[in-house]
Amino acid sequence: MLEGLEYLREINTASVLLRLTLAMFCGGMIGLERARKHRPAGFRTYMLVCMAAALTMLLSQYEAYMLHHVWAERAAEIGIRTDVSRFGAQVINGIGFLGAGTILVTGQQKVKGLTTAAGLWASACMGLAVGAGFYECVGLAFLLIFVVVHLLPAVELFVVENAKNMNIYVEFQNLDNVSEIIGRIKAQDVTIYEVEVDHGKQTLSQHPNAIFSLRMNQRGTHAKILAAISELESVYVVKDT
Structure with a gap:
């Protein structure tokens, strides 16, 4: 069993699928309780944020592996001595300002735009993975984000209406x-x-x-x-x- 866990700690298709799905599930379970209590940040918002965070960590591990193995000779020729994950970190920090602009408090004291902001952040993380050439992760992340944004609103509405x-x-x-x-x-x-x-x-x-x-x-x-x-x-x- 421990050998299986070691395999899933590596960067491979099975590991990426498990990590992203587990992050989406765990975030959704926490957000489900928020949705039942009719709080602003609910089911899908927690899913997107947790999954985007997992995607960011996967991307960092992928870049570190590629830089020290596949890209090692090229990096030595160019003289790269910096942490490449820092470039992505700046994008993630910057997109936070854009996401904050989509969050509004209406005249009825209702918070809107949290899911939109989370979706923007998740899309930015996916864009970083595309730029790094992490295609396996991009495909899986896109499918999961698509499910959250387009197919799960009905589930969230059902939960809210029966809360x-x-x-x-x-x-x-x-x-x-x-x-x-x-x-x-x-x-x-x-x-x-x-x-x-x-x-x-x-x-x-x-x-x-x-x-x-x-x-x-x-x-x-x-x-x-x-x-x-x-x-x-x-x-x-x-x-x-």
Whole structure:
């Protein structure tokens, strides 16, 4: 068994596939819990970040191996004495600024763009692997990133819709309506564990609004709760955030 592990520690197709898949799985499992709690960075974001980090480490190992073996004579002729992985490190640091520009906090205090930023970072790491000629890793990484970005949103949506935690943004006429909204929410067999009220001056909204953090005792009641709140005449806007 230990011999098999030594084989998987080498840079080969089986090792690359296992490392990238394991990173995607481990990141996804951590992000799954975040998604269940309805937090901004969730299922796919954790997957992309963990997998991109694994891809970066693989690339560093690949470059070190190639420089001391396949490219050794050429490196000696040129006189390369630096760590080639530093070039990639600068790209990874730089792409962080670009990714940060895609992250926004909306007027409903909802964070958006985290998955986009993670996707940008993962794409930058894949571009480094392409530039280094690490084609086996590029192909596998592309397939996994494609699956995360294009095929897993439905899985993430299913997890969020069936989660026991939920945040609701509500705009209403005046602050006297808060107690009425709370009563309507509790009538749906839901526990309110946090209420953040805004008088309409701290956000772009002209009306008083609030974010209700809920914990549902039954799964699959998201739409029922939203419908119950929207029936109130004092409510202008109700959204699941």
